[in-house]
Amino acid sequence: MQRRSLLIHALGIWATLGITRGAWAAGYRVSTAQMQEALGQRFPRRYPVQGLLTLDVNTPRLQMLPDENRLRAEMPVEAAGPALNRSHQGSFDVDFGLRYEASDRTLRAHQLRLSRLKFPSLQPGVVALLNTYAPALADETLKEVVLHRLEPKDLAPLDAMGMQPGTITVTPSGLVVAMVLKPL
Structure with missing residues (x-):
């Protein structure tokens, strides 16, 4: 009786792993909305530029670029300070790829353009002066x-x-993270 119970339990675990493996076989999905929410927790941010002005960067708006396997973030920026007579609204776009960081199980932006x-x-x-600081920003x-x-x-x-997790693929609705074998 104990063998039968053990066998049934083992089959249950295997079935559960099989179901999970099937879900992962199609890839782990992350929606654009999930990423947008994660970004919203890190913005707005303020960056002073050598005592001349301050750049306030608001929450970026994400756009999927599946043909390039990249994302684009439109970054709304407000510039104000002693060098300007008033506040000015602007923006810049950043395209980037993604990578998986195993140490903290995160998907991160990298290879910025x-x-x-x-x-x-x-x-x-x-604007030319601000563009000097744009890459660092x-x-x-x-x-x-x-x-x-x-x-x-x-x-x-x-x-x-x-x-x-392995290859990250950008789709029109978000990301798909493939499953790969761990190196030996």
């Missing part, structure tokens, strides 16, 4: 920013099968 800052109400010379605001954290319960079935 920045477009120029756009401030329609500022003089071209001031983009680097500070988005490089390695966490867009999603996988929970231990999400990864437990993978660990049991000797698997781990």
Whole structure:
């Protein structure tokens, strides 16, 4: 009787792993809304520029770029300070790839590509000065920013099968994280 109970229990575990493996076979999905929510927890941010002005970066708006397997973040920015006679609204776009960080189970932005800052109400010379700081601003605001954290319960079935998250694919509605074998 104990053998039968043990066998039934083992089959139940195997079935559960099989169901989970089937769900992961299609990939772990992260929606655009989930990533947008994670970004919202890290913004707004303020960056002073050498005592001349302050740049306030508000929550980025994400856009999926499946053809490039990248994401774009439109970053709304407000510039104000002693060098400006009033506050000015602008923006810049950052395209980036994603990578999985196993140490904390996160999906992070990396390989940033920045477009120029756009401030329609500022003089071209001031915009050129701001564009000097734009790469550092983009680097500070988005490089390695966490867009999603996988929970231990999400990864437990993978660990049991000797698997781990692998390739991250950008789709029109979010991300799909593939399952790959762990290296030996």
